Amino acid sequence: xxxxxxxxxxxxxxxxxxxxxxxxxxxxxxxxxxxxxxxxxxxxxxxxxxxxxxxxxxxxxxxxxxxxxxxxxxxxxxxxxxxxxxxxxxxxxxxxxx
Amino acid sequence: xxxxxxxxxxxxxxxxxxxxxxxxxxxxxxxxxxxxxxxxxxxxxxxxxxxxxxxxxxxxxxxxxxxxxxxxxxxxxxxxxxxxxxxxxxxxxxxxxxxxxxxxxxxxxxxxxxxxxxxxxxxxxxxxxxxxxxxxxxxxxxxxxxxxxxxxxxxxxxxxxxxxxxxxxxxxxxxxxxxxxxxxxxxxxxxxxxxxxxxxxxxxxxxxxxxxxxxxxxxxxxxxxxxxxxxxxxxxxxxxxxxxxxxxxxxxxxxxxxxxxxxxxxxxxxxxxxxxxxxxxxxxxxxxxxxxxxxxxxxxxxxxxxxxxxxxxxxxxxxxxxxxxxxxxxxxxxxxxxxxxxxxxxxxxxxxxxxxxxxxxxxxxxxxxxxxxxxxxxxxxxxxxxxxxxxxxxxxxxxxxxxxxxxxxxxxxxxxxxxxx
Numbered sequence: 001x002x003x004x005x006x007x008x009x010x011x012x013x014x015x016x017x018x019x020x021x022x023x024x025x026x027x028x029x030x031x032x033x034x035x036x037x038x039x040x041x042x043x044x045x046x047x048x049x050x051x052x053x054x055x056x057x058x059x060x061x062x063x064x065x066x067x068x069x070x071x072x073x074x075x076x077x078x079x080x081x082x083x084x085x086x087x088x089x090x091x092x093x094x095x096x097x098x
Numbered sequence: 099x100x101x102x103x104x105x106x107x108x109x110x111x112x113x114x115x116x117x118x119x120x121x122x123x124x125x126x127x128x129x130x131x132x133x134x135x136x137x138x139x140x141x142x143x144x145x146x147x148x149x150x151x152x153x154x155x156x157x158x159x160x161x162x163x164x165x166x167x168x169x170x171x172x173x174x175x176x177x178x179x180x181x182x183x184x185x186x187x188x189x190x191x192x193x194x195x196x197x198x199x200x201x202x203x204x205x206x207x208x209x210x211x212x213x214x215x216x217x218x219x220x221x222x223x224x225x226x227x228x229x230x231x232x233x234x235x236x237x238x239x240x241x242x243x244x245x246x247x248x249x250x251x252x253x254x255x256x257x258x259x260x261x262x263x264x265x266x267x268x269x270x271x272x273x274x275x276x277x278x279x280x281x282x283x284x285x286x287x288x289x290x291x292x293x294x295x296x297x298x299x300x301x302x303x304x305x306x307x308x309x310x311x312x313x314x315x316x317x318x319x320x321x322x323x324x325x326x327x328x329x330x331x332x333x334x335x336x337x338x339x340x341x342x343x344x345x346x347x348x349x350x351x352x353x354x355x356x357x358x359x360x361x362x363x364x365x366x367x368x369x370x371x372x373x374x375x376x377x378x379x380x381x382x383x384x385x386x387x388x389x390x391x392x393x394x395x396x397x398x399x400x401x402x403x404x405x406x407x408x409x410x411x412x413x414x415x416x417x418x419x420x421x422x423x424x425x426x427x428x429x430x431x432x433x434x435x436x437x438x439x440x441x442x443x444x445x446x447x448x449x450x451x452x453x454x455x456x457x458x459x460x461x462x463x464x465x466x467x468x469x470x471x472x473x474x475x476x477x478x479x480x481x482x483x484x485x486x487x488x489x490x491x492x493x494x495x496x497x498x499x500x501x502x503x504x505x506x507x508x509x510x511x512x513x514x515x516x517x518x519x
Contacts, residue, residue: 014452015452015459017441017448017458017459017460018310018311018441018460019313020459020460046310046313047309047310055445055452058449059449059452062452062454063452066454084315084316085313085315085375096313096375096376096377097377097378098375098377
């Protein structure tokens with residue numbers, strides 16, 4: 001069965017093309033839960049109403065489906081708690097010059 | 099198992115139609131810069147001249163409004179989380195608007211103020227009405243309104259007023275009937291167009307796009323709300339008092355309301371910019387920063403102009419118009435196009451491939467070095483053109499228009515590269 005760590009690693013492949021950083025480093029993924037037949041991702045985006053809105057969640061599903069076609073990937077897009085820059089990894093902060 | 103995401107399908111921008119609007123705008127921009135270059139000898143003195151009127155409308159309709167239409171078809175669905183009412187109407191609007199724009203431009207150029215000019219104005223009004231219907235049909239399905247939405251509704255109302263005023267003015271050139279000065283109504287038409295239609299869109303969209311492009315968080319939006327009310331009160335004043343003769347004082351007060359509103363807007367932009375996380379200024383931001391400085395300057399210039407006689411400065415109307423249309427608006431459009439066109443194309447071509455194969459980043463979609471050269475050329479052209487007008491030098495004007503034409507060629511080249519990526 002695919003592990004949480006593996007899922008997180010896969011999600012590092014989902015890159016915000018505008019910022020040039022992946023969604024894990026940006027701190028957009030809040031929770032990953034793997035069950036018998038589901039992969040549940042709880043995540044947010046930097047700004048509500050972002051045009052990347054729908055595509056990013058779609059990419060997450062795509063990448064998970066590639067790795068675990070037997071599971072149903074579900075993405076819950078949440079706005080609470082709101083994303084803040086503090087959630088970014090140190091490397092990401094450095095890349096943005098913070 | 100993969101499931102189709104209904105959100106994605108619903109809000110995906112109608113790529114083909116948006117590209118059509120943007121491509122027409124970019125081509126129009128190059129042509130009008132070329133026309134300025136080869137007709138530089140006719141660009142001086144008072145503004146009410148056939149070629150100046152023609153080129154101004156190529157700029158406001160073909161370049162600025164075409165871009166806004168395309169951008170709204172792209173942004174309204176994502177910003178207001180709603181589906182565009184009709185792509186078909188957007189397509190029909192495009193062709194009618196294009197025909198009307200070409201008709202109006204050629205009509206002014208030859209100063210054929212009869213049926214030719216008037217029929218074109220009617221076509222433009224029809225196209226704008228179609229746009230209004232399409233937007234209204236979209237807006238009624240919006241569930242969560244935000245400040246950007248309010249600005250867009252206001253802009254739409256002013257667009258209609260601009261179009262109707264334009265039609266009445268062209269009719270007045272054919273069969274004079276306006277009892278007060280034609281030029282006073284022309285001023286109303288121009289002010290409602292630039293402040294009501296264009297600047298309202300610029301303001302509303304900026305509140306959404308600038309934080310997105312710069313990753314800005316944690317600022318208050320109250321200045322942006324003040325801007326909305328101040329500018330609107332001023333515009334209602336303008337729309338009322340311009341119908342009367344000798345209404346200098348109320349018009350002046352309205353103008354000051356607008357100036358205060360724009361100052362609030364600029365302060366809001368400053369707050370957003372100050373709180374940005376991405377410190378590096380890319381090409382789109384560079385252009386935009388130039389434009390916002392210019393907006394501050396023309397607002398001050400316009401306020402002084404409204405109660406001081408500046409006609410002793412040579413070509414003062416041309417200087418003011420040029421700085422508004424090029425310094426503020428064209429620079430902003432070029433900058434924003436460098437942000438939204440790569441995204442639009444990228445989204446269309448690569449979005450479905452993310453995670454399946456390597457895809458380019460947005461900054462790899464065009465040559466940033468060329469874009470930077472274009473930026474310096476355009477900025478230099480704006481300063482040089484203003485100086486040429488002040489010193490009334492035709493040779494310098496030829497040179498300045500040449501710089502702008504080169505700048506617009508580089509921009510067009512980069513846009514073509516992005517579309518072909």
